Amino acid sequence: METIEEKLQEYKQQTVNQMHAPSELEEKLRNALHRVPKKRRSKTKVAAWISSAAAAIILMVGVYEYPALAYFFNINLNALSFAEVVEQGYGQPVNKSTTLQDGTVVTIQGVIADDNVFRMYYTIDRPAGIAFTDDDFRRYGFENLRGFLTNSDSLRGGGGPGKNKSQFVGDHDFKPVSPFARSLTVTFTEWLDNGQKLSYPMTFNFEANKAMKSIIKEDLSASIAVDKGTIHYDHITASPTSTIVKGHYKLEEYPRFSGETKLYVNGTEVGRSRAGGRNPDFQLQFAAFPTDNIHSIELVLENFEGYHKINEPISLSSPSDRSIKVGDEKLWIRSVTKTDTGYDIVIARKQFTFLERDNLSIQAGGNVVPVSSISEERPWDLKNGNIMWEQTYSFNTTDKPEFLLVDGYQYIKTYNKKISIPVDNKR
Incomplete structure (x- = not known):
């Protein structure tokens, strides 16, 4: 049996082999001088029509818990198709389709829900013999997800070619949904050549008992001092789809450069992230990681904006x-x-x-x-x-x-400061 360390090393190597820095990264950093978009799973193509998050919602959970599932999470769901996810015993099949005016069929294959994201797996099938073009990716998109106590904004998406050139297989993430919802509606949109926008609402049943609880959910009281203030780490949620750390800045001014933070599990690096969010709040997002036999979880602030007085x-x-x-x-x-x-x-x-x-x-x-x-x-x-x-x-x-x-200068300073996250192995 593989140890957690062997699994983490294997996962790290797979992630490194799949990751490619976007060609526009340097230009965005130099001009925008804010945070860098976070990395996520590698796909053959990334849909050009990915929507950005517009606003946060308040998720009312109350005393309800998703029904328990026996999962010691030993796989990387982010690298799997929905069929493979189902084979592992996760997710809710949906199989809901709608047909566009030109005969293109959009099908929601299934969904996964947890405390970090709501992920929807789908296919787009053009009429037989009509291949996808770059223009198609600019034409198609998803709007927010609605339901009882749910108005979840689109976050990001990815995908690649399907069984032929007429099919696109993708997945799309939304902000988490309410566990009280029994049906959800997502709107698929299409822009026609004449500038008209068509909307196709797609409603499907949502079964919370097919969703998954978070693996680790902890309030943190940790902070790291930097040259112009303090970075506070408030909360961590590790789920089968991702690991999210939320916090806030108490700085003299909002940083031009948010720096890079690494995540270590049992002493092995499993990912790194640059902060996103809105001042003063920030969010770090890492990939999911295996959770059996965890002894330690650590965050390391490798670098951040520094100030040197001359x-x-x-x-x-x-x-x-x-x-x-x-x-x-x-x-x-x-x-x-x-x-x-x-x-x-x-x-x-x-x-x-x-x-x-x-x-x-x-x-x-x-x-x-x-x-x-x-x-x-x-x-x-x-x-x-x-x-x-x-x-x-x-x-x-x-x-x-x-x-x-x-007076001085601002620069990217190496801090290499570490905080430890409590681990409860009784989960």
């Missing part, structure tokens, strides 16, 4: 392309150039390192001269596999700059 002036007497160590980071004073209106200073740094702008100035001729303008950032290729980012800082003065005066 106490000493930076000399501008000998600009060059050599780096200057300032705290944990390096700066390059690339040039100091006389212009018609004063002086331009070109400063380079790593991509996610940002000089504080509020009091940025120079000392020149015995005077302190504030910056008058700052250019857009641009890449600087060092020709050694590294690319820095430079900007031009302009100052209105006839005196030659002697020192750069700046």
